[in-house]
Amino acid sequence: MVEIPVKIERQGTWHGSKITVDKEQITIPPPYNLQIPYRQIIDLTERKNILTLTLKGPSETTLSLATVPKALLVLKKMIIISCSAYRLAAYFMSPAIRGGVMVTDAQWEKGSIAVLKTGIWFVGEEKQVSIPLNDVAGIELTKRDVQKKQVDVVKIDHLENTDVVTSFVLCPLSTLHVLFNFLKDATKDMDMRGDELDPVSAQVGMLIYSGMDSHAIETMLSVSNKELESIYDKLLKLGLIEVRYIRREVQLTPKGVRFITEAVKPPAE
Amino acid sequence: MGKILIVDDTLFMRTLLKNILFSGGHTIAGEAADGDDAIEKYRELKPDIVTMDVVMPKMNGIDALKGIKALDPNARVIMCTAVGQEQMVKLAIKSGARGYIVKPFQAPKVLDEIKNILES
Numbered sequence: 001m002v003e004i005p006v007k008i009e010r011q012g013t014w015h016g017s018k019i020t021v022d023k024e025q026i027t028i029p030p031p032y033n034l035q036i037p038y039r040q041i042i043d044l045t046e047r048k049n050i051l052t053l054t055l056k057g058p059s060e061t062t063l064s065l066a067t068v069p070k071a072l073l074v075l076k077k078m079i080i081i082s083c084s085a086y087r088l089a090a091y092f093m094s095p096a097i098r099g100g101v102m103v104t105d106a107q108w109e110k111g112s113i114a115v116l117k118t119g120i121w122f123v124g125e126e127k128q129v130s131i132p133l134n135d136v137a138g139i140e141l142t143k144r145d146v147q148k149k150q151v152d153v154v155k156i157d158h159l160e161n162t163d164v165v166t167s168f169v170l171c172p173l174s175t176l177h178v179l180f181n182f183l184k185d186a187t188k189d190m191d192m193r194g195d196e197l198d199p200v201s202a203q204v205g206m207l208i209y210s211g212m213d214s215h216a217i218e219t220m221l222s223v224s225n226k227e228l229e230s231i232y233d234k235l236l237k238l239g240l241i242e243v244r245y246i247r248r249e250v251q252l253t254p255k256g257v258r259f260i261t262e263a264v265k266p267p268a269e
Numbered sequence: 270m271g272k273i274l275i276v277d278d279t280l281f282m283r284t285l286l287k288n289i290l291f292s293g294g295h296t297i298a299g300e301a302a303d304g305d306d307a308i309e310k311y312r313e314l315k316p317d318i319v320t321m322d323v324v325m326p327k328m329n330g331i332d333a334l335k336g337i338k339a340l341d342p343n344a345r346v347i348m349c350t351a352v353g354q355e356q357m358v359k360l361a362i363k364s365g366a367r368g369y370i371v372k373p374f375q376a377p378k379v380l381d382e383i384k385n386i387l388e389s
Contacts, residue, residue, distance in 0.1 A: 100374025101382045102358065145359065164375060203281065210285055211376035220284050264351050264372050 004071045008032065009050075009064035019065070021078055036063075038082035043117035046130050051075065054117065056084065076128050080121050085114040088175050092122040094129045094167035095160075108146070113169065115182060122167070129167070135159040137190075137257035139183045141176070144168060154180050157261055164209075164257055190255040192262075196238065201231045202263050205240060208252055209260045271317035271387045272298040276307040276333065277349065278325040282372070286320055286349075286379075293380040304328025308336040311344065318386060320370070323350040323357050331360055338365040345386050349374075 001022040007014045008028065020027040028034040036055065043054035050066045067075065091108045111124035119132040138157035143150045154169045154176055169179060197205070200221065207217045218228055232250055235241040240256035243249070252260065273295050277283045283300050290297060298316035301307040303325045311319060319337065323330040330348060337344045347368040348361040358369050367386050370379060 097371055099378025100371045101378045102369040102371065104368070162375075163378070164373075166371075206373055207285065209373045209375065210289065212285070212288060216288055220281075220288065260373050 002074060004067055004075060006065045006067040006071070009066075014066070021075060023082075026075075026079075034063075038079060039084050041079055041083035042085075043119075044076070044079055044083065044121070044130075045118060045132060046072075046076070051079075053079070073128065076121075077123065080114050080123050080128065081112075083114070083116070085116050087112050087114050088171055088179065090122075090169050090171035090175070092124070092129070092167060092169050094122055094127075095165040096168050097166035099163050099165075108170065113171075113179065115179075120179075120183075122169075131156060131158045131167070133183075133186045135254055136183060136187045137164065137254040138261050139180060139187065141180050144170075146170065152176055154183070156183065157257065159254055159257065162251065164261075187254075187258075190258050192238070192240075192255070192259050197234075197259070201234055202260070204228070204231050205235060205252065205256060205260050206264065208241060208250060209257065213249060270294045270296070271383065272296050272314075273383070274298045274301065274307070274310055274314060274316035274319045276301045276304075276310075276319060276325070276330070277322040278302050279322075282322065282349075289376040289379055290383070292376065293383065295383065304330060304333030304336070307333045308340065311337045312340060317345065318383060319344065319346045321346050321348050321366075323348055323361070331357065331364055334361065334364050334366055347382065347386065 001020060003018050003020055005018050008017050017028060017032065025035050025037045040056050041053050042056045045052045049069060049072060050064055051072065052062055052064045055061045055063065090113050091110055093106050093108050095103050096106045097103065109124040109127060111122060114121045114123060119130055122129040135158045136156060137159060140155045142153060142155050144153045151170060152173055156167045158165055203221060204217055207220060214228060218225060232241065239253055240259055241250040242253050244251045273290055275283050275286050275297060287297055298314040299310045301310045305328050307321065321330045321334055334346050337346060345367045347370055348366045349370045349372065350357055351372045361369060368382050370382065
């Protein structure tokens with residue numbers, strides 16, 4: 001049994017409290033007076049230091065908890081291991097590539113994957129990685145060298161804040177297919193045909209991916225301000241970009257990241 | 270800040286890398302569009318770092334990397350390739366590459382990698 005000081009969000013305001021975390025449930029003292037068995041938790045999301053739990057019931061309710069990173073690790077681990085989720089034992093490597101740069105000390109970690117309502121979690125001895133389905137930019141069944149053998153893995157491209165991160169999952173082939181099909185299906189709205197964008201618009205997308213601003217894009221592609229505005233409109237309409245801060249600066253959505261990643265792939269031999 | 274040689278067969282990628290590297294305060298030593306030209310330019314310009322595309326006409330990036338390493342065993346070369354060609358990583362690392370970038374890439378991460386390699 002562990003006691004964790006937290007802040008709890010209720011009706012838009014945060015209140016301090018001390019919750020008790022044991023093997024079966026989380027207990028929140030008065031005035032909340034709640035006992036939450038882990039099995040009642042059907043979803044878990046994390047933004048910065050805030051965990052949001054979705055609880056099963058006649059109507060789904062959510063509860064947000066904020067605490068320090070060290071306590072958050074304990075809390076997350078207990079919830080992910082015991083909540084209501086589809087679980088599979090797996091090895092994972094996350095991140096393997098960040099922003100296009102290979103992470104040289106990336107290693108396979110033994111752990112499990114929990115598939116929840118709005119995302120998946122990798123849980124290892126030291127690390128927990130959350131990938132919200134909304135942030136999944138690409139999924140691929142591919143092969144990778146593991147101990148001098150080519151083995152099947154699932155490659156997941158996902159957004160972590162503004163970084164595009166690639167992670168790999170390794171598990172028995174049948175389970176790998178279940179995971180792949182689940183992710184593919186859950187993100188099918190992001191699929192696009194290659195011919196939906198003309199080459200110049202695709203190049204604009206690629207430059208946004210790389211972090212170029214509007215001025216640099218105009219100069220590099222020799223397009224006028226007006227032409228770029230109309231390309232942005234097209235990309236906005238397709239859901240590939242979203243406006244950041246002001247009208248003229250944009251960033252790619254997960255759908256946009258998926259499109260650009262697919263667009264730069266070499267043709268199949 | 271470093272003096273960098275950019276090797277890529279497409280003008281678009283060379284321009285993109287040039288913009289990214291300029292924004293990080295680096296100087297562009299020169300550009301090459303194939304492996305042969307890369308070795309020649311390396312000999313001539315002695316850059317601090319080379320960013321080398323893997324798939325190029327005439328001589329590919331791996332062979333150009335080997336050629337540059339033969340000229341200068343301490344040469345710092347970062348390989349750059351499209352997603353889906355990660356199997357080249359091992360070959361490149363074995364041939365002496367110091368880093369590996371997968372296209373598409375994000376500017377801040379590329380600049381971090383360049384900085385790490387310059388400081389190493």
